Amino acid sequence: MDLNYTEEERAFRDEVRAFLEEKLPKATADKVRRGQELTKEDMESWHAILNERGWLAPNWPAEWGGCEWDAVQKHIFEEEAARASAPRVIPFGLSMLAPVLMKFGTEEQKRHFLPRILSGEDWWCQGYSEPGAGSDLASLKTRAVREGDHYIVNGQKTWTTLGQYADWIFCLVRTDPDVKQQEGISFLLIDMNSPGIEVRPIILLDGVHEVNEVFFDNVRVPVENLVGEENKGWTYAKYLLTHERTNIAGVGASQAGLDTVKRMARAEMQGGRPLIANPHFAARLAQAEIDLKALATTNLRVVSQTAKGGAPGLEASMLKVKGTIIRQEINDLARRAAGPYAMPFPSEAVEGDNDPIGPDYAGKTASQYFNNRKLSIFGGSNEIQRGIIAKVSLGGMK
Amino acid sequence: MNFELTEERQMLQDTLRRYLADKYTTKVRNGIIDSETGFSAEIWAELAELGVIGALFTEEQGGFGGAGFDLSVVFEELGRAGVVEPFLDTGVLCGRLIAALGNADQQAMIEEIIGGGVQLAFAHTEPTARYDLSRVETGLQGPGETRLTGRKAVVINAEAADHLIVSARESGAVDDTDGISLFLVAKDAPGLSLRGYPLLAGGRAAEVTLEDTPATRLGAAGAAFPAIEAAVAAANVALAAEAFGAMNTATDLTRDYLMTRQQFGRPIGTFQALQHRMADLLIELEQARSAVINAAGHLESDPRTRDLEIAAARNLIGRVGRLVAEESIQMHGGIAMTREYELAHIAKRIVMTDHRFGDTDYHLERFIDLSTAA
Numbered sequence: 228m229d230l231n232y233t234e235e236e237r238a239f240r241d242e243v244r245a246f247l248e249e250k251l252p253k254a255t256a257d258k259v260r261r262g263q264e265l266t267k268e269d270m271e272s273w274h275a276i277l278n279e280r281g282w283l284a285p286n287w288p289a290e291w292g293g294c295e296w297d298a299v300q301k302h303i304f305e306e307e308a309a310r311a312s313a314p315r316v317i318p319f320g321l322s323m324l325a326p327v328l329m330k331f332g333t334e335e336q337k338r339h340f341l342p343r344i345l346s347g348e349d350w351w352c353q354g355y356s357e358p359g360a361g362s363d364l365a366s367l368k369t370r371a372v373r374e375g376d377h378y379i380v381n382g383q384k385t386w387t388t389l390g391q392y393a394d395w396i397f398c399l400v401r402t403d404p405d406v407k408q409q410e411g412i413s414f415l416l417i418d419m420n421s422p423g424i425e426v427r428p429i430i431l432l433d434g435v436h437e438v439n440e441v442f443f444d445n446v447r448v449p450v451e452n453l454v455g456e457e458n459k460g461w462t463y464a465k466y467l468l469t470h471e472r473t474n475i476a477g478v479g480a481s482q483a484g485l486d487t488v489k490r491m492a493r494a495e496m497q498g499g500r501p502l503i504a505n506p507h508f509a510a511r512l513a514q515a516e517i518d519l520k521a522l523a524t525t526n527l528r529v530v531s532q533t534a535k536g537g538a539p540g541l542e543a544s545m546l547k548v549k550g551t552i553i554r555q556e557i558n559d560l561a562r563r564a565a566g567p568y569a570m571p572f573p574s575e576a577v578e579g580d581n582d583p584i585g586p587d588y589a590g591k592t593a594s595q596y597f598n599n600r601k602l603s604i605f606g607g608s609n610e611i612q613r614g615i616i617a618k619v620s621l622g623g624m625k
Numbered sequence: 626m627n628f629e630l631t632e633e634r635q636m637l638q639d640t641l642r643r644y645l646a647d648k649y650t651t652k653v654r655n656g657i658i659d660s661e662t663g664f665s666a667e668i669w670a671e672l673a674e675l676g677v678i679g680a681l682f683t684e685e686q687g688g689f690g691g692a693g694f695d696l697s698v699v700f701e702e703l704g705r706a707g708v709v710e711p712f713l714d715t716g717v718l719c720g721r722l723i724a725a726l727g728n729a730d731q732q733a734m735i736e737e738i739i740g741g742g743v744q745l746a747f748a749h750t751e752p753t754a755r756y757d758l759s760r761v762e763t764g765l766q767g768p769g770e771t772r773l774t775g776r777k778a779v780v781i782n783a784e785a786a787d788h789l790i791v792s793a794r795e796s797g798a799v800d801d802t803d804g805i806s807l808f809l810v811a812k813d814a815p816g817l818s819l820r821g822y823p824l825l826a827g828g829r830a831a832e833v834t835l836e837d838t839p840a841t842r843l844g845a846a847g848a849a850f851p852a853i854e855a856a857v858a859a860a861n862v863a864l865a866a867e868a869f870g871a872m873n874t875a876t877d878l879t880r881d882y883l884m885t886r887q888q889f890g891r892p893i894g895t896f897q898a899l900q901h902r903m904a905d906l907l908i909e910l911e912q913a914r915s916a917v918i919n920a921a922g923h924l925e926s927d928p929r930t931r932d933l934e935i936a937a938a939r940n941l942i943g944r945v946g947r948l949v950a951e952e953s954i955q956m957h958g959g960i961a962m963t964r965e966y967e968l969a970h971i972a973k974r975i976v977m978t979d980h981r982f983g984d985t986d987y988h989l990e991r992f993i994d995l996s997t998a999a
Contacts, residue, residue: 363888432969507986566755567779575822
């Protein structure tokens with residue numbers, strides 16, 4: 228055991244820092260720091276900058292343009308990027324669909340779609356959840372019926388993150404309603420410009436349009452857009468979920484959040500002293516930091532064990548539960564630190580050209596606190612994760 | 626001891642609950658939140674008619690209540706329905722300050738308040754004061770003058786207010802309790818400017834700037850602090866009751882959802898993991914009810930006892946409120962975070978209570994200070 232970075236790792240960290248210093252657009256970093264909404268262009272531009280440097284796809288093999296970083300390198304990059312207030316890379320094509328295509332897709336699908344994911348030409352979204360199929364994803368009802376060279380798709384998906392920007396959606400659809408639920412599901416790639424698709428916004432409690440409902444009305448999908456075999460989609464979906472969880476601990480984001488809370492707590496005065504010197508607040512902050520230190524090491528231990536790609540199921544579940552609890556606690560601390568200036572509606576407090584209302588760090592704290600309640604809900608809720616952990620630990624106990 | 630509501634309070638509670646359940650639907654309320662004024666003049670007038678504001682004042686003052694338990698009954702109901710209209714600001718904070726400090730002319734305004742004909746806002750907190758009640762830097766032109774200059778932060782209901790009640794420092798250091806005076810400032814007073822904005826949990830507020838703004842005295846020079854503390858104590862009882870009402874709605878919605886939402890072929894309320902969490906919410910809710918009763922029952926006690934009980938209630942309500950809001954959202958899943966679903970607003974009302982007149986930590990410290998003081 229050695230908790231210190233090697234000389235190579237330190238050199239890599241310096242290289243990442245220099246890159247972020249030089250290439251991360253200042254205006255974008257400012258928006259991220261303030262919690263302002265990013266435009267599609269902001270996100271696409273950062274995607275392109277990373278691609279140009281060859282640092283867009285840490286988990287991809289080199290033959291497809293990936294950087295094949297080891298666990299420590301990924302950790303260093305994530306931590307430095309979060310500290311520099313870099314935007315998150317949109318994961319749907321890059322970290323979710325791509326691993327599935329590489330493992331189960333046809334040569335043609337790989338050659339067509341993978342380069343377009345890297346170049347940013349195709350924006351992907353995820354068609355998993357339905358109004359009646361949340362935690363019980365396998366009960367999904369969106370139907371695909373084979374008719375000659377096409378599938379005809381009818382149904383509805385929901386919680387489709389950034390679907391309003393998407394060119395393509397990867398979808399779980401039911402192709403056989405007469406077998407066990409998990410055995411009648413297929414994995415389809417659907418062009419969002421197909422006739423019969425309608426995207427409707429869902430406005431969340433902070434007024435933000437981030438997720439959507441997607442409706443399919445007799446949408447024709449060429450059979451060559453089926454991934455792998457018909458009715459084997461559940462296997463691919465589970466494979467994808469282990470990759471969705473690669474960065475599930477969110478250590479970098481929590482670290483950056485903690486730094487922000489400290490900055491706020493040094494600036495906020497209460498009872499004639501900075502909030503950071505208040506023993507109650509300081510104790511909460513310290514506990515979050517202590518938990519995060521341990522989580523960072525847990526994360527590195529787990530990721531190091533797996534040669535490439537996703538963490539194994541049990542540990543991924545543990546990282547997700549603990550990681551989201553810590554991040555949500557940090558969001559709560561930020562909201563508290565903001566005091567009365569957490570109250571204004573965020574779009575008024577920090578967006579647009581007006582001066583912020585109150586300190587510029589305050590306006591988004593409450594809405595981020597609420598928005599990040601999603602962390603323990605999506606990608607398999609924390610209840611589902613606990614179920615997985617218990618099942619592995621207690622085996623087949625009845 | 627007797628834990629029953631009086632007949633009058635029971636009637637008021639029933640009337641309010643029926644009216645709000647019928648009239649103040651999610652759709653109506655979301656429309657009000659999106660409107661330019663952020664509140665409904667019609668609802669305000671009808672609730673005034675039903676006696677909501679009159680219940681906040683004593684008979685002596687022209688009302689028919691005014692005690693802690695009157696406040697808790699009214700605000701629990703307002704909280705259940707997630708009402709965003711500024712009853713706390715006009716009725717409790719400003720109403721009490723005028724009743725406590727006003728001269729005969731100013732007292733006459735209380736009748737108008739009770740009738741629903743006037744809007745008021747308490748412009749007290751300043752941009753760097755956080756929750757420190759005695760930190761006031763807004764100043765006067767000179768001794769004996771009544772022209773004000775300074776800035777006030779997150780003044781709720783400022784845009785709609787016919788008058789602002791503004792605090793200013795007449796003497797002493799920035800956080801002395803002595804030396805603070807109150808003034809009435811008319812909405813069209815010269816040198817008064819507002820930057821208005823909506824709030825995350827509904828309603829509107831403004832950043833208020835005063836520059837050489839003419840004002841009328843409310844009460845004696847430099848001696849307003851005890852009245853401010855008393856008004857804020859009443860507001861804290863109201864806020865605790867309001868959050869408690871909202872917590873009831875959150876748990877009701879969650880229970881209904883657990884009983885109806887089907888996953889894995891059965892209602893999710895049949896899963897023991899969720900049953901135990903629901904049970905914990907119900908246990909904590911009873912604690913919250915008792916905390917509100919403790920605070921409301923001591924609003925008329927001596928200031929130290931009053932403030933100790935109120936700090937205890939706000940701390941407990943803050944902790945339980947966070948638990949109820951977070952667990953209700955979690956047990957619902959994504960639906961609870963959408964604007965169209967009632968719980969989204971209710972959860973915001975619960976959590977954002979923590980940002981008015983002190984959060985959970987502030988009240989914890991206050992409790993420690995008050996309970997260890999000789």
